[in-house]
Amino acid sequence: xxxxxxxxxxxxxxxxxxxxxxxxxxxxxxxxxxxxxxxxxxxxxxxxxxxxxxxxxxxxxxxxxxxxxxxxxxxxxxxxxxxxxxxxxxxxxxxxxxxxxxxxxxxxxxxxxxxxxxxxxxxxxxxxxxxxxxxxxxxxxxxxxxxxxxxxxxxxxxxxxxxxxxxxxxxxxxxxxxxxxxxxxxxxxxxxxxxxxxxxxxxxxxxxxxxxxxxxxxxxxxxxxxxxxxxxxxxxxxxxxxxxxxxxxxxxxxxxxxxxxxxxxxxxxxxxxxxxxxxxxxxxxxxxxxxxxxxxxxxxxxxxxxxxxxxxxx
Numbered sequence: 034x035x036x037x038x039x040x041x042x043x044x045x046x047x048x049x050x051x052x053x054x055x056x057x058x059x060x061x062x063x064x065x066x067x068x069x070x071x072x073x074x075x076x077x078x079x080x081x082x083x084x085x086x087x088x089x090x091x092x093x094x095x096x097x098x099x100x101x102x103x104x105x106x107x108x109x110x111x112x113x114x115x116x117x118x119x120x121x122x123x124x125x126x127x128x129x130x131x132x133x134x135x136x137x138x139x140x141x142x143x144x145x146x147x148x149x150x151x152x153x154x155x156x157x158x159x160x161x162x163x164x165x166x167x168x169x170x171x172x173x174x175x176x177x178x179x180x181x182x183x184x185x186x187x188x189x190x191x192x193x194x195x196x197x198x199x200x201x202x203x204x205x206x207x208x209x210x211x212x213x214x215x216x217x218x219x220x221x222x223x224x225x226x227x228x229x230x231x232x233x234x235x236x237x238x239x240x241x242x243x244x245x246x247x248x249x250x251x252x253x254x255x256x257x258x259x260x261x262x263x264x265x266x267x268x269x270x271x272x273x274x275x276x277x278x279x280x281x282x283x284x285x286x287x288x289x290x291x292x293x294x295x296x297x298x299x300x301x302x303x304x305x306x307x308x309x310x311x312x313x314x315x316x317x318x319x320x321x322x323x324x325x326x327x328x329x330x331x332x333x334x335x336x337x338x339x340x341x342x343x344x345x346x347x
Contacts (some may be wrong), residue, residue: 036158036169039119040112043080045100048073053108084111084124086162087131087150099126115157122153133157163189 042053056077058064068074078090079098089098099107105127112121121134133140133153142149154161160168 035115036160037114038081038111039114040110041077041081041084042108042110043076043084044108045103045106046080046083046098046109047076047100049076049100051100051103051106080109081111082162082165084109084122085153085158085165087124088162090166095126115159120157161189 039059040055040057042055043049044053045051054073056064056066066074066077075091082088082090083095083098088095099105107126108123108130109125110121110123112119114120119136121132123130123132123134125131131149132142133149140149140152158165
């Protein structure tokens with residue numbers, strides 16, 4: 034983008050006082066600024082770069098631009114044309130002011146200063162501070178030949194000249210993506226190691242469980258063998274008991290007849306018992322009595338003896 038500087042006004046910058054110094058670049062086709070050392074040539078460059086970028090041209094701090102006597106009121110107004118529009122940049126220090134006017138109207142200042150400056154460099158000037166100092170303004174004290182610049186600085190200048198800053202942006206994006214991929218790879222490696230550790234732990238647990246199960250299975254098999262042996266023994270006992278029950282059943286198949294016979298035998302026994310008691314009573318009578326208690330007559334000795342012998346034989 035072609036920039037046509039028209040006029041610059043500045044005051045309270047470096048050795049200049051509180052009155053504006055004005056330089057009109059459109060008075061003639063070519064403007065030459067000359068003078069002895071200390072006459073203010075470098076001050077003009079400092080004012081121009083401060084107005085555009087908020088920085089001094091020379092290698093000094095920004096605070097050193099302020100007039101050491103007044104210590105306030107630094108102001109620069111820079112008029113130029115770019116892209117078919119007329120611009121005015123007004124920048125001050127103590128108080129701090131940064132305004133951009135396009136065709137007489139001030140641009141929206143809702144954005145932060147950093148974004149406002151970025152808009153100026155990218156959309157209006159089309160050149161950054163380093164490239165401006167290497168291409169537009171050249172000072173013998175601070176100028177560094179292009180080939181002596183660092184690689185990054187040379188790249189910035191070439192990108193500004195050819196308007197190919199997109200490649201630097203792509204490079205930064207690629208680096209960010211690479212860093213993200215590296216971080217993702219490291220996370221993935223960590224997750225893989227974590228999963229492998231979990232797998233090893235699970236395999237160890239599975240082996241322990243298998244051992245425990247095998248032991249339990251052996252114990253169950255042993256118990257089952259004991260139960261089977263016990264069942265077989267009980268079955269054998271049952272078979273034996275069945276045989277015994279069959280024999281007993283055969284033995285008591287005539288239980289009804291035997292019961293009747295037992296009843297007859299019991300009755301006969303009772304009758305015999307009564308007879309025995311009667312005999313014992315009569316025997317006791319003949320053994321202990323010599324006279325009949327009823328008729329009071331004596332019992333013959335032979336008769337008594339015969340009765341006793343007869344009772345004893347029964």
